Amino acid sequence: MLVLAVDTATPAVTAGVVELAPDSPPRLLAKRVTLNAKAHGELLTPHISDCLEEAGKTYADLDAIVVGAGPGPFTGLRVGLATAAALGQALNRPVYPVATTDAIAKDAASGHPLLVATDARRKEVYWAAYDAAGRRTDGPHVERPQDLAEKLPKLGVHHATGEGAEIYRDVLGLETLSAKHPTPEGLVAAAAAEVLAKARPAALTPLYLRRPDAVEPTGRKRVTRA
Amino acid sequence: MSDRLILGIESSCDETGVGIVRLGQDGSLELLADEVASSVEEHARFGGVVPEVASRAHLEAMVPTMRRALDASGVELSQIHSIAVTAGPGLAGALLVGVSAAKAYAAALGKPLYGVNHLAGHVAADTLQHGALPNRCLALLVSGGHSQLLLVEGGLANSITEIGSTVDDAAGEAYDKVARLLDLPYPGGPPIDKLAQQGNGCAIAFPRGLTGPRDAKYDFSFSGLKTSVARWVERAERAGEEIPLADVAASFQEAVADVLTAKAIRAAKDLKVDTLVISGGVAANSRLSGLAAERCAEAGIELRVPRPRLCTDNGAMIAALGAHLVAAGAKPSPMDLSTTPGLPVGTVQIL
Numbered sequence: 121m122l123v124l125a126v127d128t129a130t131p132a133v134t135a136g137v138v139e140l141a142p143d144s145p146p147r148l149l150a151k152r153v154t155l156n157a158k159a160h161g162e163l164l165t166p167h168i169s170d171c172l173e174e175a176g177k178t179y180a181d182l183d184a185i186v187v188g189a190g191p192g193p194f195t196g197l198r199v200g201l202a203t204a205a206a207l208g209q210a211l212n213r214p215v216y217p218v219a220t221t222d223a224i225a226k227d228a229a230s231g232h233p234l235l236v237a238t239d240a241r242r243k244e245v246y247w248a249a250y251d252a253a254g255r256r257t258d259g260p261h262v263e264r265p266q267d268l269a270e271k272l273p274k275l276g277v278h279h280a281t282g283e284g285a286e287i288y289r290d291v292l293g294l295e296t297l298s299a300k301h302p303t304p305e306g307l308v309a310a311a312a313a314e315v316l317a318k319a320r321p322a323a324l325t326p327l328y329l330r331r332p333d334a335v336e337p338t339g340r341k342r343v344t345r346a
Numbered sequence: 347m348s349d350r351l352i353l354g355i356e357s358s359c360d361e362t363g364v365g366i367v368r369l370g371q372d373g374s375l376e377l378l379a380d381e382v383a384s385s386v387e388e389h390a391r392f393g394g395v396v397p398e399v400a401s402r403a404h405l406e407a408m409v410p411t412m413r414r415a416l417d418a419s420g421v422e423l424s425q426i427h428s429i430a431v432t433a434g435p436g437l438a439g440a441l442l443v444g445v446s447a448a449k450a451y452a453a454a455l456g457k458p459l460y461g462v463n464h465l466a467g468h469v470a471a472d473t474l475q476h477g478a479l480p481n482r483c484l485a486l487l488v489s490g491g492h493s494q495l496l497l498v499e500g501g502l503a504n505s506i507t508e509i510g511s512t513v514d515d516a517a518g519e520a521y522d523k524v525a526r527l528l529d530l531p532y533p534g535g536p537p538i539d540k541l542a543q544q545g546n547g548c549a550i551a552f553p554r555g556l557t558g559p560r561d562a563k564y565d566f567s568f569s570g571l572k573t574s575v576a577r578w579v580e581r582a583e584r585a586g587e588e589i590p591l592a593d594v595a596a597s598f599q600e601a602v603a604d605v606l607t608a609k610a611i612r613a614a615k616d617l618k619v620d621t622l623v624i625s626g627g628v629a630a631n632s633r634l635s636g637l638a639a640e641r642c643a644e645a646g647i648e649l650r651v652p653r654p655r656l657c658t659d660n661g662a663m664i665a666a667l668g669a670h671l672v673a674a675g676a677k678p679s680p681m682d683l684s685t686t687p688g689l690p691v692g693t694v695q696i697l
């Protein structure tokens with residue numbers, strides 16, 4: 121099956137075209153990744169078109185789309201989901217959301233209990249914990265690194281990976297692995313079972329984890345019609 | 347060449363809009379679909395549009411709104427000739443959802459993409475109802491987000507010049523703030539308009555902003571008016587008087603309509619333009635359209651106000667603007683098009 125993978129939950133603008141067959145790992149045909157947290161909106165679709173061209177394929181050749189659903193800082197995160205949803209509608213193909221942290225855990229493939237932590241900005245991280253087989257056991261959550269550090273003994277993780285793990289290495293005190301941003305293969309691997317089974321996709325709901333910043337006005341209304 | 351179907355996508359504020367317009371060989375426009383999903387109710391308790399709430403709602407509404415537009419028109423995506431999308435001005439995160447989706451539709455279908463100006467779209471909306479614009483016309487755009495006087499020359503694809511704008515609040519914003527002051531719901535336009543019907547617009551002489559001899563001739567200011575309404579109400583409260591809510595609403599509305607129409611008519615006379623288009627959410631206000639009709643008739647100016655549904659933000663106006671660009675042979679925008687929250691009105695299309 122020909123699968124398009126996109127993710128915009130981290131500063132990386134990620135697109136890739138991947139061949140997926142039963143009983144073998146996803147095989148990358150082409151990818152385009154640009155590290156620029158402000159360019160998701162500009163670059164994602166051109167990256168997808170470039171990948172298809174390099175792979176010698178067209179949009180119509182795609183069988184399914186996999187998209188990272190976050191967690192990720194608000195604005196960029198929506199680019200991947202809006203793009204994937206529109207492609208799915210235009211091509212009449214299923215779109216499978218996966219947690220971006222799951223894709224990073226697949227990439228790390230550490231064989232040990234693992235913490236994935238990405239940068240949530242505002243001095244916080246998005247994190248999720250995985251067992252030795254790569255199954256998610258906790259999260260994703262958004263939290264201050266100091267608070268996450270207190271939970272680490274209970275989580276029993278050996279390593280950490282992701283940009284958040286790197287930035288707060290001193291606070292978390294865990295050895296970090298190199299998997300930082302999700303790869304197209306990792307994204308497809310995280311959804312492989314559903315894609316191959318042609319399962320009905322879950323709703324394309326972003327993992328925001330934070331409520332919108334909005335405060336109800338508190339000033340007294342001056343006139344009442346009592 | 348046969349008829350061309352133009353798709354328009356709008357997501358600059360709190361309405362997710364998808365419109366489909368048929369562009370005839372003679373340049374005529376026919377509206378085939380105009381579907382809008384609004385998040386206005388989610389913003390009501392905040393007294394104004396919350397950008398993040400709007401952006402989340404756009405993402406949820408985009409695909410279903412597209413589906414409804416296709417169903418309503420009986421058109422399939424593969425039949426679409428070109429796609430136009432609002433690239434600015436507007437809320438950054440909100441614009442990004444529409445532009446991301448539009449790019450994906452265009453790329454998947456192999457169709458040209460036009461990243462266009464929302465304000466020009468408001469003027470284009472009128473051509474869906476009243477046909478082509480004359481060679482020169484003046485447009486007054488009034489809504490919760492904008493208050494501007496524009497000179498349109500040689501068609502929408504050619505030249506739009508801003509000759510005046512608000513220096514502080516947009517007209518609709520002033521309505522929202524005064525509504526809050528009078529304990530009326532958000533958005534403030536409809537409830538104030540309704541209450542004002544029972545009041546006397548001459549009861550209270552609220553100030554007309556920027557109408558002094560040395561003030562900018564075509565610019566607007568509504569912040570002082572809002573403050574003046576607040577002071578008037580506070581004074582009456584302190585004096586223990588009952589607040590004549592309908593008179594306050596009517597007098598406020600009169601001040602807004604007076605300034606907007608007086609400046610528009612003056613500009614039309616100065617620039618020797620004989621057509622005035624009023625569009626944007628506030629165009630539906632009964633006193634504004636009423637006073638504009640009176641004054642235009644006196645001045646011999648033709649007034650064009652699209653029906654309320656076309657005045658508020660929607661995808662049909664973006665499709666209409668896209669159709670004008672396609673008809674004029676404009677080049678498509680690049681696929682690495684970026685959103686431009688502060689896009690000036692003179693830039694009709696991002697290239």
Ligand SMILES: [Zn+2]
Pocket residue numbers: 464468489491626658659
């Ligand atoms: Zn508008």
